[in-house]
Amino acid sequence: MNASTAAPAPGPTLAAPLPVAKKRGSRLRNTSLITGLAIIGLLVAFCVIYPILSPWNPTEPDFTQPTFAAPSLAHPLGTDNFGRDTLTRLAWGGRVDLVVAFAATAVTLVVGSLLGLVAGYRGGWIDSVLMRFVDFTVTMPYLVLVIAVVAVLGPSQWNIVYAIWIVGWVAYARIVRGETLIARNLEYVEAARVAGMSDGRIMLRQILPNVASTAIVFAMADMVLNILVASSLSFLGLGVQPPNPEWGLMVAEARDFFLRDWRLMTWPGIAVLIAGAGFGLIGDGLAQALRPKG
C-alpha cells in the first residue's frame, strides 16, 4: 500500500493505473486469492442451484422419509429430526447467510468509505463527529451493538442487516479517513487542485481509487465477521425463525439431538467455516496482490 502511494507521483491521470499494473503481475501466482475465489464461487453456485435441483422441501416435515438418516444417495448428508434433507436445508440456509452478509457488507463499505473520504479530506466538524463515532465503536463490542439494535427492531433476518448498517460503517470510515489524510498531501492531489479540479472530483476520481483497496481488503474480513454475526444471532434466536433453515439456527436446533446424531450439528458449522475461510483467503490474497512486498 505504502509502496504504491509513496512512489514518485505521476500526473493525475497516471495516479490510478500504477497499483493496478502491479496487481496483475502478482495475481498469477496468488494461490490464496485463487483458492478463495474458487471456494466462494462453488459455494454461491451450490446455494443458487441446489435448491432448484433438489426434490426435497426445506421447511415442511417429511414423515415419509426416515429421521436422523445416515448419508445416502437420496440424502447426501442425511436427514434431520423431521425427516428433512440436510443438504437442501444447508443450501437454503446459505442463501440467507450469504445475502445477509453481502447486503450488510456492501452498504457499510460504500457508505463508510464515502464518509471517511469526506471526513479525511475536509476535516472540520465532520471529522470531529466521525472520530466520536470511532471512539464509541472501538469501545463497544460489535456483537453487543448489533444485539442491542436487533433487540429494539425485533428478531428478523433483515433487522440484522439494518443493525449492521447502523454500526458497521464506522470501521470503513476510520480506515478510509486515515488513508485519505495521507493521500490529501501527496503531489498528485496537489496537482489536481492546481489544475482547478473541484473538491468532489478530486475526492472521487483521484483519492478514492488510491485508498479503496485497503477498504476492499477489510471488506473481505468483514464478510467473515458478518457471516459469523448473522449466524450467531440466528443461533441465539434473534434472526431467522424456525422452520426456515439458516446455518446458525440449524446448529441451535441440533443441540438436543447431538448424542443421537452428531452429524446434524457438524454440517452447518462446516458450512460457516467454508464460507468464512473462502472470504478470509480472498482477503489475504487481495492484501498480498495490492501490497507486493508484504
Next chain:
Amino acid sequence: MAAYVLRRIVHMIPVLLFISIFVFLLVRLVPGDPAAIMLGPRATPENIARMHAELRLDDPLWVQYGSFLGNLLRGDLGDSIRKREPVTDVLLTRVPPTIFLVLYAAVLSVFISVPLATWAATHRGRWADQLVRGFTIVSLAMPAYWIGMMLLQIFAVKWRVFPVSGWGEGFAGHLHALFLPALSLALAISSILVRGLRSSLIETMDADHVRTARAKGLPNGRVFGWHVLRNSALSTVTILGVNLAFLVGGTTIIETIFSVPGIGQLIVRSIFDRDYPVIMGVTLVFGVLVLVINLLTDLSYAVLDPRVSLS
C-alpha cells in the same frame, strides 16, 4: 502514575457520554410510547402514565436526556421489568462472572498463541508456518457458538468432565466450571493473536540486538527466550487490548451456551423478556467494562516495558 490514570479517566468521559446517548436513543427511536415499550405488553394504563411522567416524555428530547443522565450518575438505571428490582442490583451480581470469563479467556489465548506463533516464526516459510497459517484462517472463520456447542456436548454432556452450566464456587471452582467457555472464546481470538505475534516475533528476530546476541555465541534457546520472546510480550498485550471488545462481545454467545450467569447471558435473555431497562443497563456496562480493561492494559505496559513512561 496517579496523574496519568486521572487524565485517562477524564478522556473516557466523552466516550461514556456517547455510549449513554446511544443507550438513551435505543428505546426512544422505536415507534410508539417508550414508557409502554419499556413496561411491556402487560402494563396497566396507570403504570404507563406514571412511567411516562417519570421519563418526562412530554418534554423535549434534551430535557429527557438530562434527566436520564442525572439518574445514571446517581447509579439509577430504573427497575428490571421481569425481576422487579433495580437494574443496578441485577448488574452487580452479573458482572463478576463475565470479568472472570474474559480474563480467563485472555490467559488461555496466550497459552494457545505463543507456542503456535513461536513455531511459525522459527520455521518461517516452511510447512510448520503454512500449517499455523491454515490454523489462523480456519479459527478465524470458526463460529464460536459451534465450537462452544461441540465442547459442551462432548465434555460436559457426554463425558461429564465439566459442568453444563453455572460458574462454580470459589476460585478453583470458577477455573473448572468456566474452562470450556473460556476455551471457546480463546480459540475465537487466538487466530488474530497468532498472526500479530508471528510478525512481531519475526521483526524482533531480525533486530540488531538479537543478531548481536547470536554473534556473541548465545545458544539459540536463550536468544529466543530472553531476547525475542520477552520483547514480543508487549505486542501480545497490545493485540489483546485492541481486540478486547471482540473478546468481550463473544461472551453474549458463550455465556448463553454454557448458562454462565454473566451480563452476556443477561442481555440475550432480556431481549426475549422485552426487559428494556436491563438491555440499556447491560449495553452501558459492556462499554464501561471495555474502557476499564483497556486502561488496565495500558498500565500493564509500564510493568512489561521499562522504556514506557506514563506521562
